[in-house]
Amino acid sequence: MALTREEREQFLAEPHIAALAVDPGREGRAPLTVPIWYQYEPGGEVWIMTGRDSRKGVAIAAAGRFSLMVDRVSPTVRYVSVEGPVVKTAPATREQLVEISARYLPAEKVDAYVGFAWKEHGEQVVIRMRPEHWLSSDLGEV
Structure with a gap:
């Protein structure tokens, strides 16, 4: 059963690990699909x-x-898929790295991770997408 707008938005707002998919721009290649944190x-x-x-x-x-x-997959099998255009790309701030890290890591791990990631990962950008197309379902209990 498809989720209501409120249900799918609330589900997407929870700290799940997302699978990001994008056209790799190379003919004959499947979409690039990787796990990623999101906000x-x-x-x-x-x-x-x-x-x-x-x-x-x-x-x-x-x-x-x-x-x-x-x-x-627990307590029910539920998913939300969202697709849309990039509306803004801007240099990432340390505050944004703290925000997204705090969403996924225990509080006591955030500072150490941010200190490492800010130095080691090179120039980071924040890419914003406007959700246009949604697909969702709750398939019930497993």
């Missing part, structure tokens, strides 16, 4: 952080759009 508030834009020159960063810049799919 979302109901009614807003989805944002991710990645290296400007990473494979996914380059592919998203070329394609101008991407999709995310998040799921869970």
Whole structure:
């Protein structure tokens, strides 16, 4: 059964690991699909952080759009997939790295991770996507 707008937005706002898919821009290749952290508030834009020159960063810049799919298997099998155009790409701030890290890591691990990631991952960008197409379902208990 498809989720209501409120259910799918609330589900997407939870801290799931997403599968990001984007056209790699090379003929004869399937979409590039990788796990990624993301941030979302109901009614807003989805944002991710990645290296400007990473494979996914380059592919998203070329394609101008991407999709995310998040799921869970307990207590019910539920998923939300969202796809849309990139609306903004900007240099990432340390505060954004703290925000997204705190969404996924225990509080006591955030500072150490941010200190490492900010130095080691090169130039990071935040890519914002406006959700246009949604697909969702709750398939019931497993």
